[in-house]
Amino acid sequence: MKKVYDRKLRFGIIGTGWIAESHVECLKEMEDVEIAAGADLIPGKAEAFFKRYGLEGVHCYPDHKSMMEQEKLDAVCVCTYNTTHAECTIDALEKGIHVILEKPMCVTQKEAEDIIRAEKKSGRVLTLGFQPRLDENMKMIKKIVDSGELGKIYYIQTGGGRRRGIPNSTFIEKSTAGIGALGDIGCYSLDMVLNAVGYPKPLTVSGYTSSYFGPNPKYNNPKDAARFDVDDFAAAFVRLEGDIVLDFRIAWAMHIDTPGDTIIMGTEGALRIPSTECWNGSVGGPMKLYKDVAGAQVEMEIPLCDGEYNSHGVFYSKLRAFIDAIQTGGRAPVPSEQILYNQAIIDAIVRSAALGREVEIQFSDIS
Numbered sequence: 083m084k085k086v087y088d089r090k091l092r093f094g095i096i097g098t099g100w101i102a103e104s105h106v107e108c109l110k111e112m113e114d115v116e117i118a119a120g121a122d123l124i125p126g127k128a129e130a131f132f133k134r135y136g137l138e139g140v141h142c143y144p145d146h147k148s149m150m151e152q153e154k155l156d157a158v159c160v161c162t163y164n165t166t167h168a169e170c171t172i173d174a175l176e177k178g179i180h181v182i183l184e185k186p187m188c189v190t191q192k193e194a195e196d197i198i199r200a201e202k203k204s205g206r207v208l209t210l211g212f213q214p215r216l217d218e219n220m221k222m223i224k225k226i227v228d229s230g231e232l233g234k235i236y237y238i239q240t241g242g243g244r245r246r247g248i249p250n251s252t253f254i255e256k257s258t259a260g261i262g263a264l265g266d267i268g269c270y271s272l273d274m275v276l277n278a279v280g281y282p283k284p285l286t287v288s289g290y291t292s293s294y295f296g297p298n299p300k301y302n303n304p305k306d307a308a309r310f311d312v313d314d315f316a317a318a319f320v321r322l323e324g325d326i327v328l329d330f331r332i333a334w335a336m337h338i339d340t341p342g343d344t345i346i347m348g349t350e351g352a353l354r355i356p357s358t359e360c361w362n363g364s365v366g367g368p369m370k371l372y373k374d375v376a377g378a379q380v381e382m383e384i385p386l387c388d389g390e391y392n393s394h395g396v397f398y399s400k401l402r403a404f405i406d407a408i409q410t411g412g413r414a415p416v417p418s419e420q421i422l423y424n425q426a427i428i429d430a431i432v433r434s435a436a437l438g439r440e441v442e443i444q445f446s447d448i449s
């Protein structure tokens with residue numbers, strides 16, 4: 083295979099917090115990558131981060147702009163909190179740098195559209211950090227839908243969450259996260275089903291958000307409760323193009339073990355995916371396929387894949403897929419045009435919740 087670059091790709095890491103660890107751990111294993119630079123707004127954080135990984139020659143900067151001005155980079159990992167995703171990604175693309183951007187894509191639909199405009203102008207690869215897609219069990223969901231066994235899909239129920247599992251750090255304030263459970267784990271549930279059914283365009287959303295747990299010291303550490311100002315629960319009824327409706331709910335905390343399994347209903351069959359948080363690619367148990375066979379209503383269990391197929395794990399695979407797309411001049415493994423629809427649904431849930439009524443989703447011209 084002829085590679086676009088016949089040398090190591092020079093990578094920069096923007097934001098050296100928690101998720102940057104998995105990026106660096108994976109990139110360190112790759113022979114065709116050099117981790118050249120890193121940036122973090124918190125003084126000394128990037129330096130300490132790379133030292134921990136034994137990467138002492140990495141040049142460190144106090145923000146992404148100065149890093150990209152002073153370094154010749156081929157690619158960056160945008161590992162910042164949600165509210166700086168758009169700025170960092172657009173700045174990198176404008177400098178002609180390939181980008182792997184962590185999930186959620188950003189905070190608003192408008193930011194997502196601005197990112198895609200910059201991507202189109204740049205001609206560079208932009209992919210999104212949705213690693214669950216690379217899990218064999220998750221891939222199976224799409225394979226089942228694509229096989230036609232379910233017929234025409236008309237109803238999807240998805241979401242999930244935790245009885246108690248409110249994160250902390252930069253996830254719980256509007257100034258850094260922008261959105262709460264919706265952006266943290268909601269985007270994964272949406273991606274799981276929308277990717278399976280071919281990412282139909284979202285049309286309207288009736289959404290609800292609440293935060294009865296995060297700010298309450300009965301359920302959250304008092305210090306975190308005092309600064310908590312994002313959603314910890316969201317629900318929505320979404321109409322998608324092609325006469326499909328999507329019933330969605332997500333929670334960081336609730337008084338029940340799960341708000342339900344994921345189900346995909348079609349005219350020829352239905353699929354049940356036991357409740358999952360998705361982020362690590364896990365499904366909550368064997369999936370079940372329901373069909374009529376020779377006039378009998380039957381249930382079939384889909385055996386779980388055991389994970390040996392992918393010894394490096396989904397986090398490694400997501401970075402590898404990004405690099406392979408750069409080196410082959412190929413398509414982004416998780417394309418932004420798809421995740422625009424994911425972000426638009428999240429944005430519409432927030433808008434609808436604020437207005438207390440259904441809202442339409444309009445897309446601006448990003449050609």
Ligand SMILES: NC(=O)c1ccc[n+]([C@@H]2O[C@H](COP(=O)([O-])OP(=O)(O)OC[C@H]3O[C@@H](n4cnc5c(N)ncnc54)[C@H](O)[C@@H]3O)[C@@H](O)[C@H]2O)c1
Pocket residue numbers: 096097098099100101102121122123124127144145146147161162163164166170184185186211212213251252265266361
């Ligand atoms: N794919 C996954 O499984 C996964 C898991 C966890 C987090 N995430 C996502 O990764 C992102 C970061 O999460 P985290 O837990 O690492 O957060 P974090 O708060 O630990 O780290 C983010 C870092 O980015 C830095 N930063 C912000 N803006 C910057 C800028 N302009 N230039 C340089 N540095 C900047 C902050 O100072 C902070 O140190 C979030 O969007 C989150 O949703 C993804």
